[in-house]
Amino acid sequence: MKRPMERHKVTTFRLQELPASPGMPLRLALAGSLDVDGAPILMEKLREVLKRGSKRVDLDFGGVTFVSSLGIGTLIAAIGEYREVQGDIVLGGLSQDILTVFQMLDLLDFVTLRS
């Protein structure tokens, strides 16, 4: 067998709030698996950020190796809560593997991808 590719590494979910830049959305760097364990952590953080008044959040998926259907459902729910108050969640750094799942679930026109 060949050696595994880097992105198959198994990691638990991690979340880090990055220092804010003036005039830019608050940025959260995500890493690991966004699954049944990671999804509630992300939802709690996004609600906390919204309560603090940040209506736009940039989620950096650069370190995310795995997103389950529950993780996707959580993202949809969170985006809905932000848009209800005229805010939004921007997704960046999504791997092609994750984008394929988003495409399959017909979500590419729904989510806002960082350009």
Next chain:
Amino acid sequence: MILLERIDFEAESAAFRIASGGLEQAGADFERVAAEAHHNGLRCVHLRLPGGEESRTMHAAPAAPGGALAVQAAGNRQALQLVCGRPRYEIEVAHAEASLRQLSTYIGVVLATHGPASHDLTHLRLVLYELAANVLEHGRPLGTDAALQLGLLLGEHHIEGWLQDQCRPFDPFTAALSPIVDPVLHRRRRGYGLHIVRYFLTSFGHEYNGTGNRLTFSKEISA
């Protein structure tokens, strides 16, 4: 020469009864038995002996490309086992939602350390996670000590496996799916795992074997 009679068949294994002859003949003739197993696309053949044959083990050099071959007889279990095929990984966990993390970690580690290098493994890991999550969250166990078993056979271009639960009948491959509706915000928050499962697998099957649901699946792996 022994005469084998197939008495049971599953996706990755079959059981044969020795209709004539005995263990000595089986040992001497195992190459023919192995060739027959490969010809039938089998990974594992169990030869159940009719009487109290003595326990013994026989090994042989690989008889097929990429396949290890061993003929084993376990007299106390009245069974002779011929294994030929790809590396096989199995795990059993308790039927509890908390087992999902253990199972997910096992799947991730096995695929990462023993699977071929392919982006398809990311989607296979997702499929296995969703299948297991579906069983552990929604399955209705038949007893208090129910378990869930996962098996994987890894090849360079093809991976197959099975998931065996101890629950009431449920076929995730034919069950109604949560509709993917527009607008997205009108969708249910959960229930899309089975969309993912059916989309990314090459083939899948379900049978209820009396003790639970047995799901079999395969996925072709691209380079």
